[in-house]
Amino acid sequence: GCGARAGDDTSTAGASAAASCVDTSGSTIKLGFLNSLTGGMAISEKTVSNVLHMAADEINTSGGILGKKIQYVQEDGATDWPTFAEKTEKLLTQDCVAAIFGGWTSSSRKAVKPVVEKLNGLFFYPVQYEGLESSPNIYYTGATTNQQIIPAMDFLASKGVKTLFLAGSDYVFPRTANAIIKLYAAKLGIKIVGEEYVPLDKDDWTSQVAKIVAAKPDFIFNTINGSSNVGFVKAYYDAGLTPAKTPIISVSIAEEEAPAMGHEVTGNYASWNYFQSLKTDTNPKFIQSWKAYPNSSGVTSDPMEAAYISLYLYKSLVEAAGSFDVNAVNAAAKSHTITFDAPEGKVTLDGKNHHISKPGHIGQINANNQFDIVWSSDKFIEPDPYLEAYDWFPADIRKQLVGAAG
Amino acid sequence: MTKLKPLPSLRGIAALSGIAMFAVLLLAVAPAVLSDHWLNNLGKYCCWAIAAVGIGLAWGRGGMLVMGQGVFFALGAYAMAMHLTLETAGDRVPGFMVLYDPLAPLPAFWEPFRSAGFTLAAIVVLPVVAAGILGYALFKRRVKGAYFAILTQALAVALATLISSTIRETGGDTGLSDFKFFFGFVLNDPANKVMVYLIAAALLIVCLLAVWQFYRSRFGELLVATRDAEERVRFLGYDPANIKLVAFVVSALMASIGGAMFVPIVGIITPAEIGAAASILMIAGVAFGGRASLFGPALGAMAVGWGQSSLGSTWPDGWTYILGLLFVVVILFLPSGLSSLPARFAAIRRRPAEQPTPPITAAELEEVRA
Amino acid sequence: MDALISQLLNGSAQGALLLLAALGLSLTFGQMGVINMAHGEFLMLGAFTAYLVQQVIAASDLSIPVALPVAFVVAGLFGLLLEVTIIRWMYRRPLDTLLVTVGVSLILQQAALQIFPSQGVPVEKPSWLDGQLNVLGYEWPLRQLFTIVLASVCVAALSAWLKYTSFGRRIRATVHNRDLAETTGISTRTIDRLTFFVGSGLAGVAGVAASLIGGTNSQMGAQYIIPAFLVVAAGGIGQLKGTIIAAWAVGVALSCFAYWTTGSLAQVLAFILVIVFLQVRPQGLFTVRTRSLA
Amino acid sequence: MTGASLVVTDLHVEFSGFVAVGGVSFDAHPGEVRFLIGPNGAGKTTCIDAITGLTRGTGSARLGETELLGKQVHKIVRLGVGRTFQTASVFDELTVLQNLDIAAGLHRSSVSLLRARRGVDPSIEQALEETGLAGELATPAGILSHGQKQWLEIAMLLVQDAKVLLLDEPVAGMSHDERTATGDLLQRIAVKRIVLVVEHDMDFMRRFATRVTVLHQGKVLSQGTVAEVQADPKVQEVYLGTAGAATAAAMAVVPEAVAETLKLTED
């Protein structure tokens, strides 16, 4: 027999598939952690996986979620987007987890999205990204563009930057981020004097850096991800570029990456919502716990902090809802004001778009590969994934995007 | 002289009943006993198995180590994915394209994939034409062995990089996903998922039957002859390039079919599924199962797929080591793959007895022929 | 014009790195017929060795010169180990070496990921490589010059070794016909091991050079292996001269494509270029023909 | 059908400056066992290579009306020109039967190639009988001995129904009896075909050659019947040897051969 055809009423079919199998009867609750432990992205994602374990341990020590201890199922996304999709489905239908935490690249999130939407699961995504997305089944605890990219641009404008060169990895986040940067730069009167992409798995940036040298920009906006950053930084210094004359502002170089560049990067900048150097009430304890945690890298950073937030945010959501049920959790997100005293400060969940408020900070790298904060947003920035509050973002694009997504 | 006659037909029956058994398992038993998740996974393994059957033909029988089957896998997969994307998008330009150039129309090469018929034809014709041209160029110039392997691998890398870097045209590194319909059927519907699985499984059976006929035909012998002494075949009046071309094109077609079915089953296609690592993984299954045997490639591909899903879950670091060791151990100690094991055991058991006329097993003959 | 000069120079340096990566392969693949897909991981071993040496000798000015021979030996020993345990059984099935070594490369990558910090380790450039050389108005990074010098030294040493010792002859004889070589008194086992040691060792040296250009992590080897094989193939099997020219040509092409198109497209175009070239000249730039039917 | 002749005129083969064959002309007709002899390196194999398209030659080699030079290898074979190699080359992994079946398949349609083999072609059975390989039907050719492989190669030419058989040292490594058997076989098959043999075994040549062409340094040194050629002092000097000891040794295959040799030197 054949199933539903296009045009049939599919609401029943969809719902029946998504009948949840989560078992809430026992003293534990199952959660899924989905990170690339192998393959190219393991370079970044292992730390996120590890901090999720730490958060779970902490929550368990302090009594669990709704009195239930977290029992996590760790899955390997293997730096392969279909694997992310498959494992999401497995976690939801075979392991019957109540929620999934993980992912790093936007591609992995885009692979997970249709699956959690189809099965009505929950996915907590902890990395800064390009925005223009908001799924009822995903919670975004990393920055959207108006919390990282736009502050960075504001900072550049405040420094009187006139010309900017865009260097990025060749995939969805840098491409989209740069599209947005170009729109905003036009508004700010900053001229984009070049735009270069290199595949994620390629390190050699010498030819592109030669172009940067020739273009003589005031600043370089770096959206490179992963170890390709190392190649970029090396080529940058090889070519005689210096932070004094041609500084870099990055959105993917944090405390963990900075010392791994093989060249001191002192004087360059990064835009994040969290830095280890941040002076908040909660940060010292977070740093201390992390340093003590087995296999920790010894430094804290924004993506891992966002991952740490994600688990606590889930705890607050469930406790507000009084249930692990997805619809109940989503309803609680809307009806309650969910907050968490995060290491970056007290973040608040936007129940409509599932993003959180975040402070914007620009840090300058010092000799200890820590960041001296040189600029901060005056207050926490409310998440605005579709940039609705920004008139320079063309409404027709927004409309088309929302339309295409819906 | 007639005494040899029964032999091929006897093997024929053995092989045919093997295929029949396989068909029953895949088409009747599996849907009845497996959960949706595992049935879907099995469907994915079937797609790899289809490609693997083709690799068995080209590599196991034809000696062409095709390290870039991802290229043909991609042709089928992307043709299918483009159609499904358009089917999902309706009259709109697909969502991912909007951002980079909101006002630009659909790229011209997407347009024909609105048509279901064109898409199905493309899945067959594209790999045949591409493999035909590529194979003709390479084989006529007598490119073979390691050169052929590395060239095809380089092609897979090049295509994967090209797709990654054309984000608006192809979805880039993120790939194409989020398909709602499959030729008018709602993909989320479990009943339709089973149907899609059954199509993939049936196609696998068809491919097995096809190579079975190839292997027992004179062409199969000629192919082996070409593998072993290409120049000599020339002096028998054949053009080895043509013989290899046929095997190469057929294997490309199978890869394309596997790729096409992969898309509705897995729900996403990305350049990583067609690049160097993916192409090598396809080879791994074939080597593991037995490159020159009939069932080996399919079973090997399924085993590797299963290993990845299950061991890769429970023990991700370990799985990478296991996969690595699998290559080493199988190639080192069992070059004819797992399918040669029965014959090996039989040989070990037989030796002390020194029977003058040992019963010939299909697998053993396979081994001699390989 | 300026751009052309800068890309010629950049490209030459890229070519030199490719050459370093390909040099060992031209021995193990070109001369011995072994398709070692773990060559990239031997390169990675060289890079990690550079890091470890830098941990021991804190003065980075000295550490790189020290790391070069150490990396040669370390990668060489790994190669030797591979030869003794696995490759030695495979000489009669050259195509299968490709698959076995794919397995080895997976294992080495995973081991590196687990042993070293997953985000990679820093290798610092010695301070004497800071700075640029002004070539016709282009500020050419000294580091690139260093890569070229290093590649030249390796090529010179290798060709001298092959030419002025009986070794080259013995390797070629062994590859051509093992049984015959053995029965003419050549210890093919010694030849195999030594060749593999040197070939892998050269990958280690390449790794040190690569560690000055990109990241030192478990994935680094993967990006060199296919281009290196293409270079060896395009140069003509076992043809040092061809390998040098091919590496240089690919390097310059990559660099120019990257300059005038995009970084991603450059990779694609360079690959296509080599593939088309090999289609026109399947035996590479330089060929040795024999009458045998094989 | 009377069968066309193989006519080679002014054949030249050059390898980067080195003239391996420098203007060789000879012809061979159905019904004769034509011998091509000459010192090592004289260009015999190269002649065959050129005729069969393996190396590029200039001049002309016609089979009847058809020019062979410049055609692709497999096209030449399809015109009925078959050859064996100085070092036997058969399909090691295939059985004797499969080897022959492939050779016989040359004129089959491509569709029939996709069907399985049913039974054994009569031509194959006949070739097996002729070459005495009937017992080895199911043996993988790789484990045949050197001589058996050479017979298999001849058998492959037979089932291929070649009109011209170019045999490069077909009896090398065979014992005396086997040589005789092979020679008889060649005489039998030569009735309707052109057989051109390259050999260094003078005893064999004497027994089976109808006409002989002697090459030396890429040129025809002498041409004629066995007796004529043997009597040619130039041939004796460069090839057969004149010194008594050498000749005796060269010819001393068996006592009868020695006797014959003595007769030769007396001539």
Next chain:
Amino acid sequence: MLEITDIEAGYGRTRVLHGVTVPAGKVVAVLGHNGAGKTTLLRLAIGLLKPTKGRVLFDGEDISSLAPNKRVARGMAYVPQGQQAFGQLTTLENLQLVADGRRRGKALIEAQMARFPALEKFATRKAGLLSGGQRQQLAIARALITEPKLLILDEPTEGIQPTIVAEIEQTIMQLAGEGIHVLLVEQHIGFALEAAERYVVLASGFVTQTGDGGLAAASTVRAAMAI
């Protein structure tokens, strides 16, 4: 010098030699039809094949498990059947390969080039481009350069022009005269017997006849081989 006693050997599961014993002697000829196992026996003698049973003694020492190159180092030399040379190396390099490391290497090469003028003429040509006979001459020269104590020859005159056949046969006789031992497979029974001190006839891997050399034995050998 070389003693082969009660050998069994084969390839994989097929046994080719059955209880073969080769008599001792300065020049020993091994005769037999195609496929009798002659080459197999010689491969066994040089070590390319290991016996499953029986022993190979050289100078009274068991060398059954010694690698071929070690046997060469002890004074054995082997000319395989089928004109084998290292095709990618030049003629001269083929010779240098074995002359390397020998004290009078240069002189040894020159001596062989004098013996086989074609080698001198084509010294810089790749051996793969030589004619069959030229390659065979090269193979013999290569063996002789090692100044062996025992020379193992598998149909050394196969494919060689008569004048050079004579030359080779003379060489073999001369070497034997100089005290070099020879194990010879040869289809030219006349010559083989003339040169041989002892001979064996192999048939299907069994020794069917053993005897003293000399032309007188020819008729018995022929009778034995006619079976």
